[in-house]
Amino acid sequence: MCEVFNAATKPYRCKPVLTLLEEVRRYAMTSMARNKLKLSSHVGHLPPIQQSRLAKERYYSRYHTPMWSGDAAEVMFEVNGEPHNVVVNLGNQTCSCRFWQLSGLPCRRAITAISVMNGRPENYVHAWLTMGSDVG
Ligand SMILES: [Zn+2]
Structure with a gap:
């Protein structure tokens, strides 16, 4: 992304x-308008890039096994992982690997815990990454 930006502003x-x-502002404005036009006909809860990132994490989630910690709210899980196990809290939408907090997408270990609770990982994505019109 930096290389594309540098190439666009080089002249x-x-x-x-x-x-x-002024040229940088114009470049950013046209880039955002172009992206908005591309997504105007998209149907779905997540934009295509976020959907593919979530699909990748969902694919790798099959290699992990969640263990419910026994809490009353049924939101705390320990999930096996490399190099160490992680703690997933579905209530706070956090994972001790910090991928979820940093990216807004549930990590592969959190997805295993969400799946055990019969949830949909799309519903645990941060609102800023969704196509929702109520954000803003
Ligand atoms: Zn994680």
Whole structure:
């Protein structure tokens, strides 16, 4: 992404700083408009990139086994993993590997815990990553 941005702004680097900033603003505006147009006809809870990232995590979730910790709310799990086991809290939407907190997508170990509870991983994705119109 940085390389694409650098290549797009390269012709304007020799310009005065206000002209450069105006071109950067124009580049960002057209890029966002182009992406919005691409997604305007998309149907689904998640945009295509987030859907494919979640599908990858879901694929690798088959290699993990969750163990319910016995809490009353039924949200705490210990999941085997490499190099160590992790703790998944479905209530807070956290995992001790920190992938979920950093990316907004449940990690492969959290997906195993969600699946055990008969949940859908799409419903545990952060609202900013969804196609929902109520965010904003
Ligand atoms: Zn995790």
